Amino acid sequence: MHSFTEENYLKTIYQLSTEDNNVVTTNGIAEVMNTKAASVTDMLKKLADKKLINYIRYQGASLTDAGRQTATEIIRKHRLWEVFLVEKLDFKWDEVHDIAEELEHINSKELVDRLDKFLGFPKTDPHGDPIPDRKGNIQQKPFVKISKMKPGEAGKISGVSEHTPVFLQYLEKSGLTLGTTVTIIEIMEFDGSIILNNQEKDLSISREVAKNLLVVI
Amino acid sequence: MHSFTEENYLKTIYQLSTEDNNVVTTNGIAEVMNTKAASVTDMLKKLADKKLINYIRYQGASLTDAGRQTATEIIRKHRLWEVFLVEKLDFKWDEVHDIAEELEHINSKELVDRLDKFLGFPKTDPHGDPIPDRKGNIQQKPFVKISKMKPGEAGKISGVSEHTPVFLQYLEKSGLTLGTTVTIIEIMEFDGSIILNNQEKDLSISREVAKNLLVVI
DNA sequence: ATTAAATTTTAGACTAATCTAAATTTATTA
DNA sequence: TAATAAATTTAGATTAGTCTAAAATTTAAT
Numbered sequence: 001m002h003s004f005t006e007e008n009y010l011k012t013i014y015q016l017s018t019e020d021n022n023v024v025t026t027n028g029i030a031e032v033m034n035t036k037a038a039s040v041t042d043m044l045k046k047l048a049d050k051k052l053i054n055y056i057r058y059q060g061a062s063l064t065d066a067g068r069q070t071a072t073e074i075i076r077k078h079r080l081w082e083v084f085l086v087e088k089l090d091f092k093w094d095e096v097h098d099i100a101e102e103l104e105h106i107n108s109k110e111l112v113d114r115l116d117k118f119l120g121f122p123k124t125d126p127h128g129d130p131i132p133d134r135k136g137n138i139q140q141k142p143f144v145k146i147s148k149m150k151p152g153e154a155g156k157i158s159g160v161s162e163h164t165p166v167f168l169q170y171l172e173k174s175g176l177t178l179g180t181t182v183t184i185i186e187i188m189e190f191d192g193s194i195i196l197n198n199q200e201k202d203l204s205i206s207r208e209v210a211k212n213l214l215v216v217i
Numbered sequence: 218m219h220s221f222t223e224e225n226y227l228k229t230i231y232q233l234s235t236e237d238n239n240v241v242t243t244n245g246i247a248e249v250m251n252t253k254a255a256s257v258t259d260m261l262k263k264l265a266d267k268k269l270i271n272y273i274r275y276q277g278a279s280l281t282d283a284g285r286q287t288a289t290e291i292i293r294k295h296r297l298w299e300v301f302l303v304e305k306l307d308f309k310w311d312e313v314h315d316i317a318e319e320l321e322h323i324n325s326k327e328l329v330d331r332l333d334k335f336l337g338f339p340k341t342d343p344h345g346d347p348i349p350d351r352k353g354n355i356q357q358k359p360f361v362k363i364s365k366m367k368p369g370e371a372g373k374i375s376g377v378s379e380h381t382p383v384f385l386q387y388l389e390k391s392g393l394t395l396g397t398t399v400t401i402i403e404i405m406e407f408d409g410s411i412i413l414n415n416q417e418k419d420l421s422i423s424r425e426v427a428k429n430l431l432v433v434i
Numbered sequence: 435a436t437t438a439a440a441t442t443t444t445a446g447a448c449t450a451a452t453c454t455a456a457a458t459t460t461a462t463t464a
Numbered sequence: 465t466a467a468t469a470a471a472t473t474t475a476g477a478t479t480a481g482t483c484t485a486a487a488a489t490t491t492a493a494t
Contacts, residue, residue: 005481026442039482041443046480058442058489089331102323108316114306222451243472256452258473263450275459275472 002052004105007074008033009043010052011104013063014071023060072136073112078104079125079132080115086126087119093126094168127168128159128178128214144217146182146194147210154183155215162212175199176213219269221322224291225250226260227269228321230280231288240277289353290329295321296342296349297332303343304336310343311385344385345376345395345431361434363399363411364427371400372432379429392416393430 002010012032016024026044030037048055052067063071081103085096113134116122123139124130132138143159157180160167171177175198185195185202192207205213219227229249233241243261247254265272269284280288298320302313330351333339340356341347349355360376374397377384388394392415402412402419409424422430 003480027440035481036483037442038444038484042481045443085328089328089335091327091331095327099323099325099328102325103320106316106319106323108319110308110312111302111306111316114308118306220450244470252451253453254472255454255474259451262473 001107002050002070005043006047006050006052007070007105009040009047010063010067010071011074011078013053013061014068014075017062023062025060029061069136072132072138074104075138076132076134076136077106077112079129080112080119080122082125082127083119083122083131084115087122092172094165094172096126097163097165124159126178127163128157142216143214145211146184146196146205146213146215147192147207149184149215149217151184151186153217154181155217156181157213158216159214160212161214167209167212170209171213174203174205175201176205182215218324219267219287222260223264223267223269224287224322226257226264227280227284227288228291228295230270230278231285231292234279240279242277246278286353289349289355291321292355293349293351293353294323294329296346297329297336297339299342299344300336300339300348301332304339309389311382311389313343314380314382341376343395344380345374359433360431362428363401363413363422363430363432364409364424366401366432366434368401368403370434371398372434373398374430375433376431377429378431384426384429387426388430391420391422392418393422399432 009029012029013024016028016032026037026040029035029044030040033040044053044055044061047053047067048061051064052070053061053063055061078100081100082096085091085099086093091099122131124141128141130139130141141158144155145161146155149155157176157178159178160171176182180199183197185197187194188204192210193204194207194210195202195204226246229246230241233245233249243254243257246252246257246261250257261270261272261278264270264284265278268281269287270278270280272278295317298317299313302308302316303310308316339348341358345358347356347358358375361372362378363372366372374393374395376395377388393399397416400414402414404411405421409427410421411424411427412419412421
């Protein structure tokens with residue numbers, strides 16, 4: 001088995017490599033993980049030795065099949081536990097991330113599969129992120145950032161690309177929860193902020209918010 | 218917070234100090250934890266520095282109030298998770314120990330309390346062990362080892378002092394599950410084995426088994 | 435195409451937890 | 465009660481993960 005630390009690196013590399021296509025940089029990892037570049041380099045060497053990543057000095061890293069498999073298993077566990085926490089234990093969607101961050105390292109395939117069944121084989125977690133299947137396949141939804149939409153277009157809020165409690169709480173307060181349909185009214189030239197209609201009411205959101213709110217059209 | 222390792226030491230010290238009254242020895246801990254006496258000494262010094270145990274060189278260790286509080290919190294989590302695994306995920310009672318051993322280190326009081334509520338505030342785990350309350354109070358049941366009983370006496374099987382899968386599977390196969398009532402028929406002089414009646418049938422158990430099976434009379 | 439800036443790696447040190455082997459203390463017993 | 469055995473602790477080494485500071489490499493810019 002892999003250590004918690006190794007697992008966290010693999011998860012981060014996975015996430016960064018889907019955002020910025022494929023090759024991941026040392027500094028990129030260091031920033032996300034709140035650590036130093038030197039530490040990242042050490043770990044990249046170790047993961048390369050274990051054949052979990054492809055790594056070329058000064059060039060960056062990408063996951064091998066084995067590495068990707070491990071990464072998606074961790075993400076699967078993270079998201080299933082989040083569903084459990086929200087659906088069964090009545091946590092709010094902004095409270096579950098840190099706890100799931102710990103639970104994702106519990107080691108038992110049997111446990112994961114039984115949890116999956118217990119939850120009724122959910123397809124997405126409480127933030128709209130898709131839950132990988134046992135083999136690591138992820139059903140990617142056709143998410144569109146609100147910031148990319150044009151006036152007149154409408155979409156159903158289906159995901160977020162920021163998972164911090166403050167952001168989620170802001171959405172909650174503004175009624176921008178998963179499943180609600182929004183229509184773009186107007187985009188302000190001055191600062192790119194967007195006025196949209198949400199459940200009969202108009203409201204303005206900043207460009208920053210629009211970038212992190214995902215809809216399905 | 219305390220490291221996993223510290224938590225495991227505290228749990229072990231707690232368990233040993235209830236078995237053999239109070240003061241716990243270095244070798245005793247080393248044996249239970251599958252480690253070396255030298256490692257135990259190091260950790261005892263560290264735990265003493267943190268005021269979690271009272272420790273006198275060459276004399277042994279005992280928990281402080283703070284140490285006991287931490288230990289019982291871990292045991293509370295362990296046993297609640299075991300209930301979850303058996304009641305909600307349909308694991309057998311002999312399959313849950315190792316998984317709970319990992320889950321017991323997840324750090325969130327909120328999680329524990331919500332889990333407790335979700336499970337309907339259970340009083341005992343699947344092996345009959347009492348679940349400590351939030352404050353660390355344990356409702357000790359009046360357990361009696363079958364090996365201490367006399368012919369003619371009867372009792373309800375209510376706990377075990379061995380938690381290994383092989384032992385639990387043996388009990389399962391023999392029909393010696395929690396809740397069934399057994400009556401002592403005869404104690405063999407030769408090897409101390411015991412013949413008892415269990416659900417209309419007589420069966421013989423070894424002294425070793427009798428020492429680890431607990432009943433309430 | 436050099437130079438400067440940014441990124442990345444190496445070297446060397448630190449901490450937590452562990453180990454072996456040797457030294458010390460306590461317990462046993464002759 | 466002195467000698468031996470058992471238990472415990474210390475000394476010194478090892479591993480995983482981290483860090484700072486310095487060196488190497490790549491990228492950007494003049």
